[in-house]
Amino acid sequence: MTTKREKTREKRRVMPSNVEIKARVSDVAKFAEKAAQLSQSEGTIIRQHDTFFNCTSGRLKLRDFMNGSGQLIFYERPDTDGPKLSRYSISPTTDPQSLKTVLSDALGVKGEVKKERRLFLIGQTRVHLDTVEGLGHYMELEVVMRQEQTVEEGQQVAEDLMQQLDVSQQSLVTGAYMDLLLKGPTET
Template structure:
């Protein structure tokens, strides 16, 4: 069974982390809350437009479609999610219909700061990353989200040189030998 959610928007930034413990300490200090640890396995499916992934958790998952440019720094992402209780059969159907593009396994540490979801991801085979998702409400512009994300990057001391474009899957595919 799936439960649909309306399309939403966020401004997203990804950055490479060089000192995991230092960044965790800074984020914890800024957020003043306990983090949530989530183990995720994302299966990406072949699509003509945007990206489609089935995110599996310990209990259930989400089917997520999103579209965003692959540029360094802040980028506007439009997405839609649907809750899934039977990830195994849905994955099988999508694999048969679309084909699998790749798999990303990660341990995600999650905090909330105002309207921003702060993730520290330990991505299997790739390393450690910071991801900021500034969830926009209907009356906010992408520029509002970019400002909020930049403020957090400054507070956390993340240099522009560490910002990334693309998805973890893109980087995993680049690192695989041809």
């Protein structure tokens, strides 16, 4: 029998979630223009250096913002194209280099992803226009789920935004940038 205390602890452990879509971008200027119109902003430029570590389930990465701050991020999501649910937990750090050393020694490094990200906020969705070193141009939609929302509602938000941004089904990709880099060069 589950006690009240155990139920409370389980509720606190529920990981935040979002619905994500990742796709190749062939016309960066056109995509940026549409995202700027929808967000009513020019977006925010963020430089990120992600180090992925070996782990037995999900993905574990250290995101270094290249300014003395970073985030340790664990996430789980299926490797499928189209809208998918991602559950994650994040811990900020003010010493990403030291943390990278410890995690590298403990777990081993799977690989690294360097990118410049242009972030647009459209409603409850974070729209990323990414230039990924070694891969090219991509976009990500992250519909930040509200507690009362269903996965289906989040998927609908993502699909609606895909249409507004002219993101085609053919441009969708599966997996993380790390997975794409490990696969090696592909035709674009």
